[in-house]
Amino acid sequence: MFDIYNDFKEKERIVKLVSLISEELRDRNRKIKIMEICGGHTHSIMKYGLNKMLKDSVDFIHGPGCPVCIMPIARIDIAIYLSRLENVILATYGDMMRVPGSKSSLIKERGNGSDVRMIYSPIDIIKLAKDNENKKIIFYAIGFETTTPMTAALIEQAEIEGIKNIYFYINHVLVPPPIEAILDSCDSEIDGFIGPGHVSVITGTEIYKNIADKYKKPVVISGFEPFDMLMSILMIAKQINGGFSKIEIGYKRAVEEKGNKKAQDLIDKYFEVRDNFEWRGLGYIPKSALRLKDKFKHIDAENLFDGYISKNLNNNNQYNNKIIENEICKCGEILKGKLKPNECPLFNKLCTPENPVGACMVSQEGACAAYYKYYN
Ligand code: SF4
Structure with a gap:
């Protein structure tokens, strides 16, 4: 019996859900x-x-x-x-x-x-x-x-x-x-x-x-x-x-x-x-x-x-x-959902959490910080 208060990371349940999602979306001609x-x-x-x-x-x-x-x-x-x-x-x-x-x-x-x-x-x-x-x-x-x-x-x-x-x-x-x-x-x-x-x-x-x-x-x-x-x-x-x-x-x-x-x-x-x-x-x-x-x-x-x-x-x-944003930083595009952090030319090069160029790399909730920590 699944315990909704504790079993959030159990591999078996995760795998099952992933296969249910894939099954649900199987006939679509593009990713949602x-x-x-x-x-x-x-x-x-x-x-x-x-x-x-x-x-x-x-x-x-x-x-x-x-x-x-x-x-x-x-x-x-x-x-x-x-x-x-x-x-x-x-x-x-x-x-x-x-x-x-x-x-x-x-x-x-x-x-x-x-x-x-x-x-x-x-x-x-x-x-x-x-x-x-x-x-x-x-x-x-x-x-x-x-x-x-x-x-x-x-x-x-x-x-x-x-x-x-x-x-x-x-x-x-x-x-x-x-x-x-x-x-x-x-x-x-x-x-x-x-x-x-x-x-x-x-x-x-x-x-x-x-x-x-x-x-x-x-x-x-x-x-x-x-x-x-x-x-x-x-x-x-x-x-x-x-x-x-x-x-x-x-x-x-x-x-x-x-x-x-x-x-x-x-x-x-x-x-x-x-x-x-x-x-x-x-x-x-x-x-x-x-x-x-x-x-x-x-x-x-x-x-x-x-x-x-x-x-x-x-x-x-x-x-x-009007204050012009740093044009090289793509935070604005990322916040609109137009770009992914790894598509920014500065990502993990000139921009890192130690030397952040934009807010999305500074914040612990920022998408660039998430990609830096976990993306490979
Ligand atoms: S915070 Fe850094 S990696 Fe993210 S868009 Fe700005 S410059 Fe690029």
Whole structure:
């Protein structure tokens, strides 16, 4: 009897699932193209060799679900600007510190004397703020729907404790809008999507309604173990063969249709959807990110320390000075699913995790980092 809580890596079951998928797709005249939205799934595919096991039937397209990779240079430059302000400690996650902006990175700024701190969890900032009462702590908050509740919990905790020296530079983004933007691009050939399980733990499944109903693409929410992913791929294959598209949960031990209401309420208490947000490689996507509600302007770093920020934004919330991305780095194309990391000329030559040229090699969830670690 299969134990759904433990038997995720058992070889026998993996082999069985691979043969069921191959059988399901046997009569198709081309491989099906499945986009795994999340960088964590890309790492699972490469780590367990799912791409090799299914090389004749499935082409994996790596999606834009890595929050560090999709951060545009303009917003990294703002973080660098904030880190240089007097009396400020800028706190963020380790990966974000190494991603290059247009001229510098946060780690370089730290070397130049800015006080930039790495945190493991937003709640670490409470202690940082208490230990540095005479300084302004700016949290450079990033991440998808998975991490937004943690930022909201930090705001709430700071309110409860009456801590007044924490500010927020919010870069929380949403999963569905970039997927719809990719599907709107006329050359998209994606047949189905593997949805990130940890996102749906928070949001539930309804967020993908448009993708299944309007774009007619199957979406299966998946966990990260090989068994989970293969099961989700089989469910997608069955939908494609059956000629229908719906949202299914392939990760029932963690995901419920309605998600986590408490976390959703916490997000709604502090955040609202932005009109526009720039994504690396995908450009500006309407309603694809969050901002603090007006009620919380007093802790919004974008609103507060606005010498640089407001001067550089136009009425559409877009930056006046277009920052040109490094053209040799193909992160943008990879995030759109147009290229695979090993198709970048710099991959594993000039660009490695020790000397990353682009964000997709810096981040632990980046597709280039996954290929570097597991591709051969
Ligand atoms: S290998 Fe490096 S340079 Fe090439 S796309 Fe990836 S991050 Fe950019």
